[in-house]
Structures are given as C-alpha cells and as structure tokens.
Amino acid sequence: xxxxxxxxxxxxxxxxxxxxxxxxxxxxxxxxxxxxxxxxxxxxxxxxxxxxxxxxxxxxxxxxxxxxxxxxxxxxxxxxxxxxxxxxxxxxxxxxxxxxxxxxxxxxxxxxxxxxxxxxxxxxxxxxxxxxxxxxxxxxxxxxxxxxxxxxxxxxxxxxxxxxxxxxxxxxx
Numbered sequence: 001x002x003x004x005x006x007x008x009x010x011x012x013x014x015x016x017x018x019x020x021x022x023x024x025x026x027x028x029x030x031x032x033x034x035x036x037x038x039x040x041x042x043x044x045x046x047x048x049x050x051x052x053x054x055x056x057x058x059x060x061x062x063x064x065x066x067x068x069x070x071x072x073x074x075x076x077x078x079x080x081x082x083x084x085x086x087x088x089x090x091x092x093x094x095x096x097x098x099x100x101x102x103x104x105x106x107x108x109x110x111x112x113x114x115x116x117x118x119x120x121x122x123x124x125x126x127x128x129x130x131x132x133x134x135x136x137x138x139x140x141x142x143x144x145x146x147x148x149x150x151x152x153x154x155x156x157x158x159x160x161x162x163x164x165x166x167x168x169x170x171x172x173x
Contacts, residue, residue: 001029002029006029006030007029007030008030009030009032010030010031010032011031011032011033011034011035011073012026012031012033012034012035013034013035013036014034014035014036015036015053016036016038016053016057016058016061016062017053017057017061018034018061018064018065019064020064020067020068023064023065023067023068023070024068026068026070027068027069027070031070032070032071033070033071033072033073033102034065034070034071034072034073035073035075036061036072036073036074036075037074037075038058038074038075038076038100039051039075039076039077040076040077040080040083040087041055041058041076041087041090041091041094041095041098042055042082042083042084042087043055044082044084045080045082045083045087047082048080048081048082049077049080058098059098062098062099062100065099066099071101071102072098072099072100072101072102073102073104074100074102074103074104075103075104075105075106076091076103076104076105076106077105077106077107077108078105078106078107078108078156078159078160079107079108079152079156080108088159091163092163092166092167095167096167103163103167105160105163105164107153107156107157107160108156109144109146110126110144110147112131112135113131117131120147125147125148126145126147130144130145131144
C-alpha cells in the first residue's frame with residue numbers, strides 16, 4: 001500500500017484481537033472499520049459458541065479500536081440456550097460502554113452439521129432430521145422450524161427490535 005501510494009478509506013474483517021500498534025498502522029493507511037463476529041457479551045454464551053475470547057478480551061479489543069479511531073461493526077447472535085435474562089437486560093448498556101455503534105444482531109438458527117443442531121436432534125427437540133430431508137429433496141424457500149416454537153422466536157425477534165429501538169433512542173438524544 002505504501003509502495004503504490006494507495007490512499008483510500010477501507011474496512012476489513014477480523015477477530016476481536018488486535019494490538020494498538022497494528023490498529024494505528026492500519027488507520028494510517030485509511031482503515032476505518034472492522035467487521036467482527038463477537039456473537040455475545042456473556043462468557044457462558046461465548047463458550048457455547050466456542051469463541052476463543054471472553055468479555056474482558058472483547059472489552060480490551062474495543063478500547064484498542066476506540067484509541068485507534070476504528071469503528072466496529074460487530075455481529076451478535078441472540079437466543080442461545082445459555083443466554084440469560086440478565087444478558088438481555090445488560091446488552092444495550094454494554095454495547096454503549098464498548099462503543100459499538102453498529103451491532104448486527106441475528107437470532108440463533110440450527111444450521112446443518114453443527115453441534116447445536118445435532119444436540120437438538122439428540123434431545124428430541126426435533127423429531128426428525130429436517131436438514132437431511134432437505135438435502136434429499138430440496139424445496140424452494142425451505143425454512144427449518146424454529147426449535148423452541150413460534151412464541152420463543154417471537155420473543156427473540158421482539159428483543160432484537162427492542163434493542164434496536166433502545167440503541168437508536170439513546171444515540172439520538
């Protein structure tokens with residue numbers, strides 16, 4: 001980039017781990033945003049997702065990005081079996097505390113070939129292997145049933161909508 005005198009605003013994907021020296025070097029070369037899959041702000045849920053980080057490390061990463069002037073686009077998943085009501089109650093305040101201005105929040109879905117999906121089959125949450133049936137007979141617009149019913153999915157969707165509203169209201173005050 002230096003050799004070719006490349007100067008442009010750019011962003012990239014990465015992990016929630018970067019030294020301040022590296023961050024500053026990237027910023028000097030036009031780096032503005034990092035896209036990172038944080039997934040959760042709960043140590044227990046981070047373990048469920050097999051993330052190699054904990055909340056303390058995420059906090060240190062966010063502080064480093066703030067010092068360097070890099071915005072964080074962070075991806076989160078709600079609805080994990082390990083998620084508590086307290087996790088939900090504190091999510092908005094933690095996002096503000098961490099300086100994450102662009103959280104992208106998704107609801108946990110059982111994907112094929114994942115431990116989560118296999119565990120749902122083993123526990124009998126699913127009476128049949130929906131993904132195996134789909135592979136044998138693909139159909140347009142296939143949607144696997146939500147594992148804990150429509151009410152749970154709606155509660156998760158309502159939480160995400162409420163989180164968005166809460167963060168938007170706080171940002172615009």
